[in-house]
């Protein structure tokens with residue numbers, strides 16, 4: 001049965017889900033609404049790894065994504081004068097910075113595929129529209145064949161079937177203002193959702209999918225403000241992302257991190273591009289920052305400037321660049337943990353339902369896996385939409401638990417208040433780099449980790465040495481019903 005489906009949010013997970021739904025059932029009518037007046041392309045480098053890699057291959061988007069990959073090979077720590085203290089996150093065993101091909105990088109600081117968020121959003125949206133065009137063309141061809149066959153049938157031979165093609169539309173500058181669920185008058189089971197848009201139109205859908213990010217409004221409307229607020233577990237870290245024009249001295253395939261006093265850190269990522277990404281992180285001034293998120297961008301920038309003045313390294317240049325940039329984005333980092341991913345006929349996808357936080361490096365990978373499972377279960381369950389949502393919830397729960405594990409435990413270690421803490425971190429990185437701990441731990445992984453844990457510097461080492469993918473962890477299910485063949 002074709003479904004009328006509404007997806008809120010044209011970020012990463014929404015368009016990928018639309019793509020998979022369109023492939024699995026050409027008759028669904030799919031509408032994606034986006035709050036911004038056009039695609040929201042802001043954001044810095046994001047990672048695709050692990051389960052995300054076979055999914056982008058199945059979507060036929062691997063080459064397009066790889067062609068936009070950022071050339072980053074690891075990270076180095078710099079002091080307040082910008083001098084290098086040590087490198088980390090480079091998987092030497094796999095070839096480290098000589099790496100030029102996908103599939104070789106480890107799960108370290110730099111992932112298998114690093115891409116600018118805006119590039120990825122463009123690719124996945126274009127991918128969903130491309131598959132829609134193909135389905136329409138196939139149907140047009142099928143219709144012609146059908147007409148030919150019907151003509152033949154009138155002559156006594158031939159048989160055919162006309163396929164109806166559903167729509168896939170993106171609508172911008174649109175949000176939900178309310179939604180009400182209704183149930184079947186006979187069975188009492190969920191039957192659909194009537195929504196009111198910011199344009200005052202009302203429409204009824206069989207299924208509403210909230211893919212509208214970490215602060216999802218769909219979640220608030222479907223699960224109540226109280227549940228929606230309490231499901232956000234802050235890591236106590238705030239971040240601002242933006243880009244500034246590169247200087248020749250920025251050109252590098254290494255991310256650079258400077259840890260400063262008063263719980264502040266600055267990171268730059270350049271990847272040999274003509275703009276340099278700036279990341280500001282802080283565990284201080286949380287109250288002022290939370291207030292600023294409700295204000296306009298100019299007011300937000302003023303708060304960040306005040307906090308980061310005197311941070312060292314190229315603080316003035318970075319803060320002047322912030323004042324001029326057009327892609328500033330700031331938020332509180334945290335994880336979304338809900339007891340259930342659906343309520344009636346509203347279901348959550350990606351950051352809206354299970355944001356693991358950028359500190360896991362898994363936000364995008366998880367949202368791709370979520371879209372795969374949701375589309376797969378809907379295809380498998382056919383008319384039984386409620387059964388599909390229940391199964392999606394069940395399949396995703398153990399995966400979410402695994403993905404939300406924080407590798408570094410208490411992140412406060414990386415945000416020292418005073419000079420002594422900064423000195424320990426800087427010298428720890430320097431010593432480990434000189435002692436070649438990266439290589440040693442790579443050679444004798446098990447005993448090396450034991451020794452450094454006993455020495456009490458485990459967190460630092462975990463930061464410097466790429467984490468190996470766990471064996472026996474959650475496996476991405478196969479869904480032959482999607483019609484995309486087996487996963488690689």
Ligand SMILES: Cc1cc2nc3c(=O)[nH]c(=O)nc-3n(C[C@H](O)[C@H](O)[C@H](O)COP(=O)(O)OP(=O)(O)OC[C@H]3O[C@@H](n4cnc5c(N)ncnc54)[C@H](O)[C@@H]3O)c2cc1C
Pocket residue numbers: 008009010011012013014033034035036040041042043044045046047117174175176211212213214216217218241329349350351352358363364367
């Ligand atoms: C502007 C921005 C910048 C980001 N930058 C980074 C980054 O630098 N590094 C990183 O690791 N992660 C970043 N993220 C998060 C990252 O994109 C996600 O973790 C991951 O890709 C999963 O994507 P998602 O589709 O679930 O959510 P998102 O990528 O957050 O997409 C959500 C989409 O929903 C739209 N939206 C929000 N509210 C509504 C509404 N009420 N109605 C309709 N549409 C709505 C948003 O504009 C956005 O297009 C950023 C997200 C955003 C929105």
